[in-house]
Amino acid sequence: MQRQIPEVVVSRLPMYLRALALLKSEGVEFISSKGLGDRLRMTPAQIRKDLSFFGKFGRQGRGYNVGRLRSELQQILGLDKNWLMALVGVGRLGRAILDYKGFAPEGFKIVAAFESEPDLIGKTVSGVQIEDIADLETSLKDKKIDIAIVAVPSSDAQVVIDKLIKSGIRAILNYAPICVRVPRGVRLQAIDPVLALQSMTFYLKRD
Amino acid sequence: MQRQIPEVVVSRLPMYLRALALLKSEGVEFISSKGLGDRLRMTPAQIRKDLSFFGKFGRQGRGYNVGRLRSELQQILGLDKNWLMALVGVGRLGRAILDYKGFAPEGFKIVAAFESEPDLIGKTVSGVQIEDIADLETSLKDKKIDIAIVAVPSSDAQVVIDKLIKSGIRAILNYAPICVRVPRGVRLQAIDPVLALQSMTFYLKRD
DNA sequence: CCTTGTGAACGCATTCACAGCA
DNA sequence: TGCTGTGAATGCGTTCACAAGG
Numbered sequence: 001m002q003r004q005i006p007e008v009v010v011s012r013l014p015m016y017l018r019a020l021a022l023l024k025s026e027g028v029e030f031i032s033s034k035g036l037g038d039r040l041r042m043t044p045a046q047i048r049k050d051l052s053f054f055g056k057f058g059r060q061g062r063g064y065n066v067g068r069l070r071s072e073l074q075q076i077l078g079l080d081k082n083w084l085m086a087l088v089g090v091g092r093l094g095r096a097i098l099d100y101k102g103f104a105p106e107g108f109k110i111v112a113a114f115e116s117e118p119d120l121i122g123k124t125v126s127g128v129q130i131e132d133i134a135d136l137e138t139s140l141k142d143k144k145i146d147i148a149i150v151a152v153p154s155s156d157a158q159v160v161i162d163k164l165i166k167s168g169i170r171a172i173l174n175y176a177p178i179c180v181r182v183p184r185g186v187r188l189q190a191i192d193p194v195l196a197l198q199s200m201t202f203y204l205k206r207d
Numbered sequence: 208m209q210r211q212i213p214e215v216v217v218s219r220l221p222m223y224l225r226a227l228a229l230l231k232s233e234g235v236e237f238i239s240s241k242g243l244g245d246r247l248r249m250t251p252a253q254i255r256k257d258l259s260f261f262g263k264f265g266r267q268g269r270g271y272n273v274g275r276l277r278s279e280l281q282q283i284l285g286l287d288k289n290w291l292m293a294l295v296g297v298g299r300l301g302r303a304i305l306d307y308k309g310f311a312p313e314g315f316k317i318v319a320a321f322e323s324e325p326d327l328i329g330k331t332v333s334g335v336q337i338e339d340i341a342d343l344e345t346s347l348k349d350k351k352i353d354i355a356i357v358a359v360p361s362s363d364a365q366v367v368i369d370k371l372i373k374s375g376i377r378a379i380l381n382y383a384p385i386c387v388r389v390p391r392g393v394r395l396q397a398i399d400p401v402l403a404l405q406s407m408t409f410y411l412k413r414d
Numbered sequence: 415c416c417t418t419g420t421g422a423a424c425g426c427a428t429t430c431a432c433a434g435c436a
Numbered sequence: 437t438g439c440t441g442t443g444a445a446t447g448c449g450t451t452c453a454c455a456a457g458g
């Protein structure tokens with residue numbers, strides 16, 4: 001049905017969605033590819049080309065209906081439902097993630113958390129009861145978890161990720177600063193501020 | 208002097224560095240581009256081509272000396288010195304960032320923090336005394352800050368970033384989930400887990 | 415045999431430019 | 437006129453393939 005969409009195109013759709021949400025809150029009804037491009041610092045052609053992979057959403061002479069395009073993109077990205085997530089690793093970083101208020105409004109709910117540290121198991125943090133990591137596989141399936149967040153020490157990350165994959169998880173948000181391997185078919189996104197810093201310094205150092 | 212290096216090449220160097228650090232800790236002395244590529248899931252040709260932008264670091268028949276290549280890359284990226292960072296926004300997220308233990312070992316030190324909330328100003332969090340955001344410009348210059356970390360609410364992020372740039376900051380790590388504009392010459396890296404999640408769901412939804 | 419370093423070939427993403435339509 | 441949607445053209449990053457060296 002849909003041709004092969006370049007990954008880089010998919011990765012830009014959430015940005016469009018953000019801009020559209022803002023436009024909607026400003027009461028803007030129609031936006032041209034040029035208008036969107038100005039806000040996002042992109043060329044209008046790129047936006048039109050990206051959207052054209054998925055259909056025709058615009059009106060000549062007018063541009064795109066903000067509300068309509070927004071709900072189209074939400075549907076395309078699968079954001080018209082709630083996604084259930086599990087956190088693995090409830091240390092310092094894990095607790096900050098559990099506490100983070102930015103996921104829920106976008107439809108991402110953390111409904112399970114796992115730890116190996118016995119003192120933490122059974123406790124409730126930010127409304128989520130911490131389970132034994134030994135129960136990972138059964139609990140993930142019981143709770144129909146879609147996405148896993150990995151916040152364990154680097155040394156444990158690969159093992160944890162292998163377990164997650166064996167449990168059927170196909171999307172992982174990894175906070176461990178390590179290069180992990182996943183088989184084809186499993187999506188992995190890394191959140192790695194140190195990597196981001198280390199590539200900025202290259203441009204800073206020329207003084 | 209050095210030709211224009213593609214940004215995507217620069218962004219891969221920190222990954223090479225990571226792999227090399229691990230290899231060194233394993234006691235490996237020489238590694239071929241093939242060996243590195245296997246670990247990083249990349250083609251050997253890409254690694255050789257990337258490195259060739261900066262010089263000739265390998266030995267035919269042997270590969271690369273792990274320690275040597277590591278220190279070359281550190282130098283290229285400007286990681287042979289400590290970088291001073293300031294945090295703006297000491298809310299929930301900001302405190303987690305101040306608390307994060309991953310920056311210091313890589314030479315990134317948070318030595319200043321700023322807030323607008325009066326109750327927080329003057330307090331010390333994770334060893335850093337919180338200053339009034341009104342003093343941003345002078346304090347950044349006094350302390351010779353190189354990099355700013357932005358962890359304020361989205362609604363304030365653009366204003367804060369404009370101030371930072373006016374204060375002479377040329378590299379920003381932005382945690383606010385918003386599309387901000389920076390002039391050419393200023394590096395901006397965004398840490399945005401929601402964006403990462405939203406592009407994974409595209410691939411999950413086909414069931 | 416093993417490797418690197420690199421010009422050339424390739425393929426893919428971005429941009430151009432224009433037909434088509436309001 | 438203003439703007440979309442899209443094939444064609446461009447530009448750029450990746451991969452190939454091989455000379456050169458150990």
